Amino acid sequence: xxxxxxxxxxxxxxxxxxxxLRCNYSYGATPYLFWYVQSPGQGLQLLLKYxxxxxxVQGIKGFEAEFKRSQSSFNxxxxxxxxxxxxxxxCAVGPGNTPLVFGKGTRLSVIA
Amino acid sequence: DVKVTQSSRYLVxxxxxxxxxxxxxxxxxxxxxxxxxxxGLGLRLIYFSYDVKMKEKGDIPEGYSVSREKKERxxxxxxxxxxxxxSMYLCASSSPTGSFGSYxxxxxxxTRLTVV
Numbered sequence: 731x732x733x734x735x736x737x738x739x740x741x742x743x744x745x746x747x748x749x750x751l752r753c754n755y756s757y758g759a760t761p762y763l764f765w766y767v768q769s770p771g772q773g774l775q776l777l778l779k780y781x782x783x784x785x786x787v788q789g790i791k792g793f794e795a796e797f798k799r800s801q802s803s804f805n806x807x808x809x810x811x812x813x814x815x816x817x818x819x820x821c822a823v824g825p826g827n828t829p830l831v832f833g834k835g836t837r838l839s840v841i842a
Numbered sequence: 843d844v845k846v847t848q849s850s851r852y853l854v855x856x857x858x859x860x861x862x863x864x865x866x867x868x869x870x871x872x873x874x875x876x877x878x879x880x881x882g883l884g885l886r887l888i889y890f891s892y893d894v895k896m897k898e899k900g901d902i903p904e905g906y907s908v909s910r911e912k913k914e915r916x917x918x919x920x921x922x923x924x925x926x927x928x929s930m931y932l933c934a935s936s937s938p939t940g941s942f943g944s945y946x947x948x949x950x951x952x953t954r955l956t957v958v
Contacts, residue, residue: 739882764946766949771951771952772951772952773846773932773949773950773951773952774885774932774934774947774949775949776946776947776948779945779946820885829875829887829890829900830946830947832877832884832885833884834882834883834884835884
């Protein structure tokens with residue numbers, strides 16, 4: 731069965747600094763991979779997704795993620811964090827024919 | 843703008859009550875899902891549906907049931923609410939049928955349920 735690990739429960743970064751959120755997955759074939767963001771008290775919004783092809787994918791709000799098959803990773807990055815990026819971030823994996831499996835999330839705090 | 847609408851943002855119910863959480867989507871999606879979200883546990887799948895009147899158990903179905911009488915509406919039912927069902931409940935939808943994880947989900951804003 732597929733699984734997702736987000737090793738960092740909470741990360742604090744300074745505004746303007748770069749960001750990398752880690753995601754490792756377990757799945758036998760090439761998975762469908764997603765990053766979602768959840769602002770406080772809200773539902774989840776899709777940031778970006780990977781199905782196949784170019785391993786570096788661009789998303790909304792200036793985020794990008796890189797699929798590395800050899801490391802079973804799909805890390806989320808942003809070159810310069812804004813205070814409005816403070817939220818919880820979820821990585822998810824799916825083979826397509828079963829529901830997505832979500833990681834436990836990483837909470838991002840942004841300080842001035 | 844496409845939407846998944848959950849009828850209540852906040853609910854407070856008493857132990858033993860029968861509770862209905864409603865979810866409506868306007869995207870003509872075949873697949874609908876109910877997750878619960880708890881701190882430190884992430885999102886856990888309760889039930890999902892890939893067609894009208896069809897339902898499948900997720901990872902934590904105990905204490906819950908669902909109803910899907912129309913394509914756009916997916917209801918989560920707590921038959922006899924208990925305090926350990928206090929949680930944030932998230933509804934989501936996707937398309938096409940059977941491709942549950944292929945194209946990502948659209949989520950509602952969530953219902954925060956407190957059982958006292």
